[in-house]
Amino acid sequence: MPPPFSWIVAVVRFLYEFIVGDDWTVAAAVAIGLVLSAVLNVNHLAAWWLIPVIVLVMLGVSLRRASSKKR
Amino acid sequence: MTGLWAVLLTTFLASAVEAIEMVTIVVGVGATRGWRSTLIGAASGFGVLAVVVVVAGAALSRVPIGPLRLIVGALLLTFGLQWFRKGIMRVAARGLAGIGGQDPHEAAEWTGPGMDWTAWFLAFKGVVLEGLEVAFIVVTFGAGANHLIGAAIGGVGAVIIVGGIGLALHQSVRRIPRSLLQLIVGILLTTFGTFWAIEGLGIDWPGSDAAIPGLLILYVATALTYITLERNRALGLRPAA
Numbered sequence: 619m620p621p622p623f624s625w626i627v628a629v630v631r632f633l634y635e636f637i638v639g640d641d642w643t644v645a646a647a648v649a650i651g652l653v654l655s656a657v658l659n660v661n662h663l664a665a666w667w668l669i670p671v672i673v674l675v676m677l678g679v680s681l682r683r684a685s686s687k688k689r
Numbered sequence: 690m691t692g693l694w695a696v697l698l699t700t701f702l703a704s705a706v707e708a709i710e711m712v713t714i715v716v717g718v719g720a721t722r723g724w725r726s727t728l729i730g731a732a733s734g735f736g737v738l739a740v741v742v743v744v745a746g747a748a749l750s751r752v753p754i755g756p757l758r759l760i761v762g763a764l765l766l767t768f769g770l771q772w773f774r775k776g777i778m779r780v781a782a783r784g785l786a787g788i789g790g791q792d793p794h795e796a797a798e799w800t801g802p803g804m805d806w807t808a809w810f811l812a813f814k815g816v817v818l819e820g821l822e823v824a825f826i827v828v829t830f831g832a833g834a835n836h837l838i839g840a841a842i843g844g845v846g847a848v849i850i851v852g853g854i855g856l857a858l859h860q861s862v863r864r865i866p867r868s869l870l871q872l873i874v875g876i877l878l879t880t881f882g883t884f885w886a887i888e889g890l891g892i893d894w895p896g897s898d899a900a901i902p903g904l905l906i907l908y909v910a911t912a913l914t915y916i917t918l919e920r921n922r923a924l925g926l927r928p929a930a
Contacts, residue, residue, distance in 0.1 A: 652763060
């Protein structure tokens with residue numbers, strides 16, 4: 619692959635690994651959580667708690683999935 | 690003269706809080722992924738910062754920091770969660786094996802050819818975001834009190850002193866086993882990522898910056914709980930119904 623295209627592919631691959639990693643559902647849940655937090659805030663509702671809750675729940679879900687994959 | 694010292698001390702203390710966040714990320718990433726790429730990333734961050742400060746000058750206070758906090762926070766959060774999860778799995782599997790030395794089961798730090806872009810990117814983002822916040826503090830306090838030089842000395846002094854403390858501590862950090870270090874850095878990145886992303890959306894944290902230790906305690910408790918659950922699962926134990 620010629621240099622400009624190989625660089626683009628390398629950057630996209632790096633960003634995917636950096637943001638998504640090996641469990642895309644965690645990144646998707648964070649993105650949805652941020653959108654929902656913004657919606658709550660626009661409607662003058664407390665929103666700071668949502669992302670910490672998503673972190674706790676998604677960690678548990680992701681760990682359980684990884685454990686069952688290993689067996 | 691009193692005004693000058695008041696501005697210097699205020700900017701020093703306010704900048705020190707931001708510098709601690711910056712140095713925590715750089716030292717944590719350096720100890721986990723290797724120092725070369727991390728330090729190049731930090732140096733690149735300072736380079737960009739210097740150009741921004743020289744070009745924007747006093748107009749810096751009008752740059753919207755919210756979107757930058759949201760982007761950096763969201764990236765740190767998604768990446769930090771990956772290390773958080775891997776750290777829990779590794780500590781649950783191996784405990785604190787390797788403490789005070791090298792765990793033979795654990796991979797060495799990055800040894801691939803060229804740059805470790807993950808380490809570079811993490812250090813770069815941490816330095817640029819926190820450095821910009823120090824610059825905002827300097828410009829805001831300095832221009833407001835008409836003591837820009839004093840404020841600049843306070844801000845730069847805080848970064849140098851906190852950076853020096855981080856440098857002095859980095860040898861001790863190296864003695865922590867990699868699995869535990871990955872968990873600690875994962876928790877720290879997730880904590881700062883959560884805090885900045887929510888702040889970037891314009892949402893106020895209860896207690897403002899005091900929410901950071903609160904988040905840290907919550908995530909440490911979460912890690913301990915999941916490590917216990919993972920160990921019980923590995924041993925085939927089931928929690929009582």
